[in-house]
Every structure is written in C-alpha cells, then in structure tokens.
Amino acid sequence: xxxxxxxxxxxxxxxxxxxxxxxxxxxxxxxxxxxxxxxxxxxxxxxxxxxxxxxxxxxxxxxxxxxxxxxxxxxxxxxxxxxxxxxxxxxxxxxxxxxxxxxxxxxxxxxxxxxxxxxxxxxxxxxxxxxxxxxxxxxxxxxxxxxxx
Amino acid sequence: xxxxxxxxxxxxxxxxxxxxxxxxxxxxxxxxxxxxxxxxxxxxxxxxxxxxxxxxxxxxxxxxxxxxxxxxxxxxxxxxxxxxxxxxxxxxxxxxxxxxxxxxxxxxxxxxxxxxxxxxxxxxxxxxxxxxxxxxxxxxxxxxxxxxxxxxxxxxxxxxxxxxxxxxxxxxxxxxxxxxxxxxxxxxxxxxxxxxxxxxxxxxxxxxxxxxxxxxxxxxxxxxxxxxxxxxxxxxxxxxxxxxxxxxxxxxxxxxxxxxxxxxxxxxxxxxxxxxxxxxxxxxxxxxxxxxxxxxxxxxxxxxxxxxxxxxxxxxxxxxxxxxxxxxxxxxxxxxxxxxxxxxxxxxxxxxxxxxxxxxxxxxxxxxxxxxxxxxxxxxxxx
Numbered sequence: 041x042x043x044x045x046x047x048x049x050x051x052x053x054x055x056x057x058x059x060x061x062x063x064x065x066x067x068x069x070x071x072x073x074x075x076x077x078x079x080x081x082x083x084x085x086x087x088x089x090x091x092x093x094x095x096x097x098x099x100x101x102x103x104x105x106x107x108x109x110x111x112x113x114x115x116x117x118x119x120x121x122x123x124x125x126x127x128x129x130x131x132x133x134x135x136x137x138x139x140x141x142x143x144x145x146x147x148x149x150x151x152x153x154x155x156x157x158x159x160x161x162x163x164x165x166x167x168x169x170x171x172x173x174x175x176x177x178x179x180x181x182x183x184x185x186x187x188x189x
Numbered sequence: 190x191x192x193x194x195x196x197x198x199x200x201x202x203x204x205x206x207x208x209x210x211x212x213x214x215x216x217x218x219x220x221x222x223x224x225x226x227x228x229x230x231x232x233x234x235x236x237x238x239x240x241x242x243x244x245x246x247x248x249x250x251x252x253x254x255x256x257x258x259x260x261x262x263x264x265x266x267x268x269x270x271x272x273x274x275x276x277x278x279x280x281x282x283x284x285x286x287x288x289x290x291x292x293x294x295x296x297x298x299x300x301x302x303x304x305x306x307x308x309x310x311x312x313x314x315x316x317x318x319x320x321x322x323x324x325x326x327x328x329x330x331x332x333x334x335x336x337x338x339x340x341x342x343x344x345x346x347x348x349x350x351x352x353x354x355x356x357x358x359x360x361x362x363x364x365x366x367x368x369x370x371x372x373x374x375x376x377x378x379x380x381x382x383x384x385x386x387x388x389x390x391x392x393x394x395x396x397x398x399x400x401x402x403x404x405x406x407x408x409x410x411x412x413x414x415x416x417x418x419x420x421x422x423x424x425x426x427x428x429x430x431x432x433x434x435x436x437x438x439x440x441x442x443x444x445x446x447x448x449x450x451x452x453x454x455x456x457x458x459x460x461x462x463x464x465x466x467x468x469x470x471x472x473x474x475x476x477x478x479x480x481x482x483x484x485x486x487x488x489x490x491x492x493x494x495x496x497x498x499x500x501x502x503x504x505x506x507x508x509x510x511x512x513x514x515x516x517x518x519x520x521x522x523x524x525x526x527x528x529x530x531x532x533x534x535x536x537x538x539x540x541x542x543x544x545x546x547x548x549x550x551x552x553x554x555x556x557x558x559x560x561x562x563x564x565x566x567x568x569x570x571x572x
Contacts, residue, residue, distance in 0.1 A: 046326065047313060047326040050317045050326075055322070082323075083319055083438075109339070111390045111391060112391035113328060113330065113337075116308075118311065118330060121328055126391070129328035129338075131338055131443055139444060142323070143324040144327050145327060164345045
C-alpha cells in the first residue's frame with residue numbers, strides 16, 4: 041500500500057486553533073462564547089448547534105481522560121502504519137467533556153512509536169493523560185496510561 | 190398530508206451481472222448489462238426509461254447509462270451520498286418521483302469493481318472529510334477500524350461476544366451456500382475457522398468484514414397501476430425513509446451523547462410511522478452487513494428487539510431459515526457480494542416473488558436497509 045509516512049492531520053479553517061494550541065503543548069476545545077451558553081463542541085464548526093451563536097472561544101482542558109474504546113489494526117494498511125502494526129488506535133473520552141472523544145494512540149513515552157505499548161495493557165475505562173510529540177513538523181497529541189487515582 | 194408513498198409504486202424488474210473478485214469488463218459495461226437485464230425482467234423497453242437514481246460514489250453517471258441503453262427523454266435523476274447508506278434511498282427517490290408524476294419508469298443501479306479495483310482508503314491524496322481529519326491520521330484508516338471502535342464499545346456495554354458476531358457471519362454464509370450466484374457458494378464457514386481467522390482490526394476478524402466484489406445490479410420502479418401490466422409479480426414499496434440523526438458525524442460518530450444509536454434509529458422511526466405493519470410482522474430481512482456488528486445494532490435500531498439486546502437476538506439460530514428473522518437470504522455483503530448493498534434490494538424482491546434460493550415460505554413482507562453507521566436509508570417491501 042502507498043503512504044510511507046503517517047498521515048498528517050488536515051488543518052482546516054475551523055480547526056486551525058486546535059493545532060496552534062497543540063504546538064504550545066495545550067489541549068483546547070472549541071466552545072460557544074455566547075453569554076449563558078458556553079457549550080463545548082467537536083469537531084470544530086462555524087456556529088453553536090445549541091444557541092446558533094458564531095462567537096467561539098477555545099477552552100483549556102485538563103488533558104486527562106479515559107479510554108472509551110479502541111481497536112488494534114492489522115494489515116492491509118498504509119505502509120507507515122503496517123510498519124508498526126499491530127498498533128493501538130484509541131478513542132479517549134475527555135474528563136472535562138465526556139461527550140468529546142479524541143482519537144489517538146497510547147504510547148510508552150511521548151516520542152515512542154505507535155506499537156510501544158502492549159495492547160493487552162489497554163482496557164475500556166483506563167485513565168490516560170495527553171502528551172505531545174512532533175510528527176513531520178507538526179505537534180500532535182499522544183496518550184500515556186496513568187495509574188488509577 | 191397531500192399524498193402518500195405507501196404501495197403507490199412497485200419494483201417490477203431486477204437485474205444483475207455475475208459476482209466475482211475480478212470481472213474483465215469495465216464498470217460502465219457492467220452497469221449497462223445490469224440495467225438492461227432489469228428492464229428485460231420487467232418487460233419494459235429501455236426507450237421508456239425516464240428516471241434514474243444511483244449513489245454519489247457510482248462512477249458511471251446517468252448521461253452515460255441513458256445514451257448507452259437508448260433511454261428516451263429523462264425527467265428525473267438523483268444521486269444519493271454516503272456510500273452504502275444510499276442504497277435504499279435510490280429506490281425511495283424513484284418511488285417519490287413516480288408517485289408524484291415526475292417520471293414513469295425509474296431505474297436504480299450500482300456498478301462497482303471493488304474486488305479488482307482500489308480500496309478507497311488507500312487514496313491518501315484526497316482531502317479528508319471534516320470528521321475523518323480527526324480520526325484517520327490517528328490510525329483509524331479503514332471502515333473496519335472506524336466500526337471496530339463502536340463494536341468493542343458495544344461488546345463492553347452489553348456483553349456481546351465474538352460468538353454473536355459469528356452468528357451473523359454464519360447465517361450469511363449458510364445462505365450463500367444455497368445461492369449459486371454467491372461468491373462464497375460451496376465454501377462453508379465453521380466456528381473454528383472464524384475463531385482462528387486473522388485479525389483485520391481487533392475485535393474484528395476477516396469474517397466480520399464484507400467481501401470485495403466486482404459486480405453490478407439494477408431494479409426498475411413504476412407506478413402500482415403500471416405494475417399490474419408487467420411481466421413479473423410486482424413487489425410494492427410500502428414505506429421508505431432516509432436517516433441523518435441530530436449531531437451525527439458519519440462513520441466516525443464519536444462525538445454524540447450516544448454513538449451506539451446510529452442512523453438506523455432515525456430511519457426506523459420514519460419508516461414504521463408510515464407503515465401498516467411493524468417489526469414483528471416482517472417475514473424476512475435484508476440488513477446491510479458491511480461488518481457483522483452492524484446487524485445487532487440494526488436489529489435494535491429497527492425495533493426487532495430492545496436496546497442492548499441485538500447480540501442476544503442472534504442466538505439460537507434466530508437469523509437462519511426458520512428462525513425468528515431470516516437474514517440476508519442471498520448471503521448478503523458478507524457472503525454473496527459486496528456491491529454497496531444493492532444485492533440486498535434485489536434479494537428482497539426475490540423473496541416476495543417467491544424465487545429466492547433460500548426462500549422463506551410465504552414471505553409477504555421484507556425490510557431492506559442501507560449502510561448503518563453512515564447517513565442511511567431503508568425500505569419496506571410487500572407483495
């Protein structure tokens with residue numbers, strides 16, 4: 041299969057702030073800035089589906105969450121992913137916003153490869169925290185397992 | 190309400206090419222063969238066709254089909270999006286067009302060389318659609334990965350097991366073994382084969398995934414009045430619906446309150462609201478099966494059982510011939526052919542004509558659904 045590098049995130053106009061904050065090591069999620077609303081929304085979009093305001097802000101998140109679900113993909117895959125398969129792809133439910141679930145990878149360290157954690161260590165509900173790494177010149181989120189509090 | 194779609198139109202012709210991993214002819218040729226086969230089945234001259242409907246992913250457009258088969262003036266044409274979610278909507282759009290006098294003879298079709306052609310997810314040059322830009326770069330590359338996420342969560346929440354998914358795969362394979370046209374004809378499946386099969390995306394194995402097939406199918410829709418003069422027994426379009434739920438995100442439906450209630454639930458509410466009968470009156474079902482977990486999710490969505498009971502519903506041979514709800518009686522996408530669900534429509538017609546290779550005795554009502562997990566559609570057929 042083609043694709044000798046991991047796919048770079050596509051940065052569109054609505055999502056640009058997410059990646060600008062990520063470059064500073066911050067996880068921020070778009071929220072309505074209208075008085076009395078303030079609903080978070082993801083993926084980013086032009087207006088609030090609750091109150092229809094076009095005023096938005098980017099609210100800081102704690103970076104903590106839990107694994108909502110995950111898969112362990114095996115080939116056939118794009119080459120860059122096949123090279124580290126089987127790897128994990130998780131969906132993390134944010135502690136601050138349970139309906140917002142970010143796709144990512146659980147890794148042993150921020151810069152570790154996608155297959156650096158044994159999939160047998162993953163569980164739905166497992167607590168994780170965000171970390172950031174560089175991928176082809178862009179800062180992207182990864183997830184680290186954290187001990188249960 | 191000004192008018193009703195209920196039983197106002199009928200499917201009077203069905204056509205198909207052979208199904209195989211690789212067919213030598215191009216998609217356009219296969220499309221023309223399926224369309225002409227369906228018109229011959231109906232006994233309608235191609236020059237009478239004045240309406241077309243297909244999928245946005247269909248490579249052959251209506252201009253090419255119309256001029257190739259020698260259609261006359263065409264006054265209605267429509268394309269439905271979201272891959273396999275559009276299958277039943279092609280029929281629904283033509284039914285609405287015919288019922289409202291916009292056209293008289295409608296043809297819906299799908300031709301696809303997905304067996305020998307490229308897998309869509311390998312095209313890294315295309316701009317990712319809005320939701321996928323937040324998932325695909327993180328290794329959820331393929332539909333199997335995207336649905337695998339929902340499947341594992343479903344197993345976690347409701348105690349569904351791989352044996353439940355196997356029940357689905359087995360029912361489809363058993364029906365394919367009765368169907369000489371099925372790609373998996375004479376290739377029985379065992380639990381041992383299933384449980385030791387290679388993974389595609391854990392928790393989904395090879396047999397949880399549909400086939401990759403070359404093939405084409407078509408059907409012909411006319412008014413109920415016209416249908417009485419056609420060559421074959423009419424199969425009436427009793428109810429039809431599309432479904433795009435509030436705050437739905439497509440196949441990566443991960444940012445809603447409840448990702449496990451998908452478009453099926455929306456389509457079902459509209460479908461049953463218009464119908465004279467309910468889920469328990471359905472004799473046979475053709476439910477979109479790109480992946481086995483879509484069946485328990487759809488059984489819940491279309492009201493055959495309660496929330497969380499879809500997996501348990503598959504137990505005890507419920508989906509087999511003679512069971513509570515005989516399923517995908519041609520073998521479906523898992524074991525007959527994967528042509529974006531169009532073979533589920535034609536099999537529904539065969540059941541109500543009494544000509545299926547796995548005929549449910551006396552079948553008079555059939556539910557056909559399109560792809561669950563994406564904006565979807567469904568039709569209720571009756572004889």
